[in-house]
Amino acid sequence: MSKNLPITRSHGLEAIELVSPDGARATIALHGAQVLSWIPAGGAEQLYLSPKSEFSNGHAIRGGVPVCFPQFAERGPLKKHGFARTKPWTLVSAEQGEHDALAVLRLADDPASRMVWPHAFEAELSVLVHGRSLQIELAVENRGEAGAEAFEFTTALHSYFAINDIDEASVDGLSGLNYLDSVDQTEKAQRVSLLLPSGELDRIYLNAKQDLTLKEQGISTQRELQISQQGFEDVVVWNPGAERAASLADLPDGDWRKYLCVEAATVGRPVRLEPGESWVGMQSLVLA
Numbered sequence: 001m002s003k004n005l006p007i008t009r010s011h012g013l014e015a016i017e018l019v020s021p022d023g024a025r026a027t028i029a030l031h032g033a034q035v036l037s038w039i040p041a042g043g044a045e046q047l048y049l050s051p052k053s054e055f056s057n058g059h060a061i062r063g064g065v066p067v068c069f070p071q072f073a074e075r076g077p078l079k080k081h082g083f084a085r086t087k088p089w090t091l092v093s094a095e096q097g098e099h100d101a102l103a104v105l106r107l108a109d110d111p112a113s114r115m116v117w118p119h120a121f122e123a124e125l126s127v128l129v130h131g132r133s134l135q136i137e138l139a140v141e142n143r144g145e146a147g148a149e150a151f152e153f154t155t156a157l158h159s160y161f162a163i164n165d166i167d168e169a170s171v172d173g174l175s176g177l178n179y180l181d182s183v184d185q186t187e188k189a190q191r192v193s194l195l196l197p198s199g200e201l202d203r204i205y206l207n208a209k210q211d212l213t214l215k216e217q218g219i220s221t222q223r224e225l226q227i228s229q230q231g232f233e234d235v236v237v238w239n240p241g242a243e244r245a246a247s248l249a250d251l252p253d254g255d256w257r258k259y260l261c262v263e264a265a266t267v268g269r270p271v272r273l274e275p276g277e278s279w280v281g282m283q284s285l286v287l288a
């Protein structure tokens with residue numbers, strides 16, 4: 001038997017509190033369909049959320065898992081990361097099942113979206129939480145009539161992982177990949193498996209098929225978070241570093257040390273959908 005979950009509030013926004021019978025929890029704001037919190041069963045908060053975020057309509061929230069769609073970053077004519085993260089999504093369903101909890105949210109084109117992106121579309125974000133895992137799936141459909149135009153988009157699930165300190169964190173599993181370095185706009189190759197963040201880091205790893213591990217090895221912290229993806233082709237790793245962080249008004253001083261973004265993305269080769277076609281991408285997280 002599944003149980004419907006009500007709309008509650010988080011940070012002043014309408015939200016869904018997913019609670020799985022095993023105690024795992026996730027909070028999703030209807031604003032942007034943004035996951036704001038994930039607490040695995042028996043674990044601690046896994047996502048960073050800036051206390052200086054602007055939690056109101058039309059603004060991007062710094063932290064959790066923003067949905068970048070239909071444009072990643074400034075790689076196109078739309079506003080940065082597209083419009084999906086600053087729009088209210090509608091709740092399709094939120095349920096606690098026997099072993100898990102699932103929420104589904106939807107965004108469709110409207111007059112405002114058609115002004116900047118003239119396409120009929122439907123996007124659905126599903127969030128499934130149970131035990132030590134969280135799965136976030138983004139599905140996009142071209143809802144144009146037969147004979148309408150195909151559209152292209154770039155996208156990301158822009159996950160902000162909470163860490164104790166950037167100097168204790170690393171990402172493992174990136175060897176052999178080419179990446180676009182957004183700091184100096186060059187293409188490079190990653191030879192070693194381990195990435196130890198230092199300074200500003202903003203990379204799009206192309207064709208990233210292998211699973212990754214976010215590791216934290218500090219005096220008080222030992223943590224391994226497995227990150228895998230399907231459907232998405234690339235992985236973005238981002239941390240602003242001290243200097244760039246100083247220009248982010250919605251980030252407290254020093255908080256750049258407290259997160260690392262590892263994003264499931266499709267940037268290098270945009271997704272192209274003909275009318276009636278759809279695309280699905282997923283990021284799966286498991287706390288070891």
Ligand SMILES: O=P(O)(O)OC[C@H]1O[C@H](O)[C@H](O)[C@@H](O)[C@@H]1O
Pocket residue numbers: 060073080081158182202203236237238261
């Ligand atoms: O500050 P935002 O608009 O949320 O963007 C935050 C970051 O998102 C991505 O990770 C991009 O690769 C970065 O270049 C960008 O700075």
